[in-house]
Amino acid sequence: MSTRNIAVVGSGYMGGGIAQVLALAGARVALADVSAEIAQGNYERLLKESDEFVAAGLFPANATDLLKENLWAAKDIEEAVSGAEYIEEAVPEVLEIKHATLGRISAAARPDAIIGSNTSTISIAKLAEVVENPERFLGVHFSNPAPFIPGVEVIPHEGTSEATVQAARTIVGETGKETATVKDVTGFVLNRLQYALFHEAAQVVEEGIASAEDVDTLVRTTFGFRLPFFGPFAIADMAGLDVYAFCYKSLQTGFPERFATPKILQEKVDAGQLGTKTGSGFLDVPADRTAALVAYRNKAYVAMQKLIEELGPAPLS
Structure with a gap:
C-alpha cells in the first residue's frame, strides 16, 4: 500500500x-x-x-x-x-x-x-x-x-x-x-447475527433456564468453539442438513414460531442435499473431501484448546 x-x-x-x-x-x-x-x-x-x-x-x-x-x-x-x-x-x-x-x-x-x-x-x-x-x-x-x-x-x-x-x-x-x-438492509449481516444470538441468550436468562455465566460457558465451549474455523453453513453441512431439519421439528414443540424450519433448509433436505455426506449442501463440499475436512477440524479444535489453556481464563472475575 x-x-x-x-x-x-x-x-x-x-x-x-x-x-x-x-x-x-x-x-x-x-x-x-x-x-x-x-x-x-x-x-x-x-x-x-x-x-x-x-x-x-x-x-x-x-x-x-x-x-x-x-x-x-x-x-x-x-x-x-x-x-x-x-x-x-x-x-x-x-x-x-x-x-x-x-x-x-x-x-x-x-x-x-x-x-x-x-x-x-x-x-x-x-x-x-x-x-x-x-x-x-x-x-x-x-x-x-x-x-x-x-x-x-x-x-x-x-x-x-x-x-x-x-x-x-x-x-x-x-x-x-x-x-x-452484503446488502444494505437493517443490521447488515454482522449485527443481525450477533444480536439474534444475544436476544435468544437474554431470553434464556430471563426465563431462569441458565445463568449468564453458564450461557457464556456453553457458547464459548461448544458451538462458539467451532466458529473461528467454520461458519454456520459449514457447520450445518458437516452435521447433516437432515439432522438440522429434525432438530428444528423438536424445537418447534416448545417454540413453534421462533424455530420454524427455514425454507432454504427444507428445500435442501427435500432435494436430498444433506451436506458433506451427500457431497452437496449449502457449500457443496465434495464427499471425497470429507476425510480431509474431518482431519482438519479435529486438528483445529485441539490447537484451539491448547491456545486457550496457554492464555488462561479471561480476567472477567
Whole structure:
C-alpha cells in the first residue's frame, strides 16, 4: 500500500484503530477530527498504544516507527481528504453528525475518491444522500478492536458502482483483512447475527433456564468453539442438513414460531442435499473431501484448546 494516500475522519477508538491498520500496511494515512488538537492528541495516543502493543507482542517490532512514517494528523477534514484516493469516515453513530461530516468530505475530496463509512447500524443509502457522486460511496464496517479483528463488512447501496466495491475490497484486502460483501438492509449481516444470538441468550436468562455465566460457558465451549474455523453453513453441512431439519421439528414443540424450519433448509433436505455426506449442501463440499475436512477440524479444535489453556481464563472475575 506504499503508494496509497488515505484519510480517516474520526480519530477516536474505532477510527484510530482503522488508521493504525492502514498505516501499518504501508499507506500514507491522514487522521482528522473536529479540531487539529483532537487529531494530534489521538495521533500521539496511537503511538503510545503502539508501543504498548509492541511490548506485549501484539504489533511487529517496527510498528511505532511505521506509524510515525505513515500516519499524520491533519489540521482539518479538508486538508486530510484533499489528496486521498480512499476516505474512511468513523465519526459517532448519529445521523446528523455523519451527514455533516460526509458532506464536508465529499465537497473537499477528489471527485473519484472512494468514501467508506464505518457505520454499524445506519442505512448506507440514507448516508449517501449527502455525498456528491454517491456511486463512489459504500459502507466499510470494521469490527472492534480494528487492529485485531480480521473481518470487514463491505456494504454497497443500490447506487454504488461495482468498481467502487472492488476497489474498497482491494484496499481492505491489502491490510490482510478478509471482506464479505452484503446488502444494505437493517443490521447488515454482522449485527443481525450477533444480536439474534444475544436476544435468544437474554431470553434464556430471563426465563431462569441458565445463568449468564453458564450461557457464556456453553457458547464459548461448544458451538462458539467451532466458529473461528467454520461458519454456520459449514457447520450445518458437516452435521447433516437432515439432522438440522429434525432438530428444528423438536424445537418447534416448545417454540413453534421462533424455530420454524427455514425454507432454504427444507428445500435442501427435500432435494436430498444433506451436506458433506451427500457431497452437496449449502457449500457443496465434495464427499471425497470429507476425510480431509474431518482431519482438519479435529486438528483445529485441539490447537484451539491448547491456545486457550496457554492464555488462561479471561480476567472477567
